[in-house]
Amino acid sequence: MRRLLLILIPIITSTTAWAQLDGENLLQIRPPEYQISLQERQGQRIVTEMIPAKETADNWSEQVTTQIFLGTDVTPAQYQEFSAQEWRISCPDARLLPGTEGKDNGYPFSLWIQACPRDARTGQPEYAWFKAIRGQDNLYVVRKSFRFEPSEEQIKTWVHYLRSIRVCDPRRPDAPCPQTGDNSKPAAPARP
Numbered sequence: 001m002r003r004l005l006l007i008l009i010p011i012i013t014s015t016t017a018w019a020q021l022d023g024e025n026l027l028q029i030r031p032p033e034y035q036i037s038l039q040e041r042q043g044q045r046i047v048t049e050m051i052p053a054k055e056t057a058d059n060w061s062e063q064v065t066t067q068i069f070l071g072t073d074v075t076p077a078q079y080q081e082f083s084a085q086e087w088r089i090s091c092p093d094a095r096l097l098p099g100t101e102g103k104d105n106g107y108p109f110s111l112w113i114q115a116c117p118r119d120a121r122t123g124q125p126e127y128a129w130f131k132a133i134r135g136q137d138n139l140y141v142v143r144k145s146f147r148f149e150p151s152e153e154q155i156k157t158w159v160h161y162l163r164s165i166r167v168c169d170p171r172r173p174d175a176p177c178p179q180t181g182d183n184s185k186p187a188a189p190a191r192p
Helices: 015-020 076-090 152-164
Strands: 003-006 011-014 025-029 034-042 045-052 062-070 095-104 107-116 126-134 138-146 166-168
Touching (some): 025 062, 076 095, 076 107, 076 126, 076 138, 107 152
Antiparallel strands (some): 045 062, 107 126, 126 138
């Protein structure tokens, strides 16, 4: 059964819980055949990492990482620049490929790509697609990483997945959350 990952306080709950959403929420589907490999709070940051069920946290080829920066005023563009600088530390040849910016459900967002031909820590390439959403209360960042060059089909699948992720807040008429039985739930990606 598909499960909804509500990450304000990271919990897994069934999709029947749509009506129970209150406050600001990140709506994100756990990808099919993925498992949670890490879920923790580090100060003002909540981190959830998911990997394919047959892989381990120490030896993964693909990963979905969700970070929530609580109470920050950092914008998606500021986070994008910070992230690019961090990547250049372990990968001097890292490239940032700007994507799109705009509003999603009333919140500003950025979607971009970072590529590293060979990460000094792992010796492997890393390609990552990011989506950052500036909520009213927090900054939400979801990253889909590959330790190989993904195919065009994988890229399409995961960009669709990232585009399905959104922030909602039932207290705001311009950023509504789905109601029980609402068919507008974010779509899970097809199997890569």
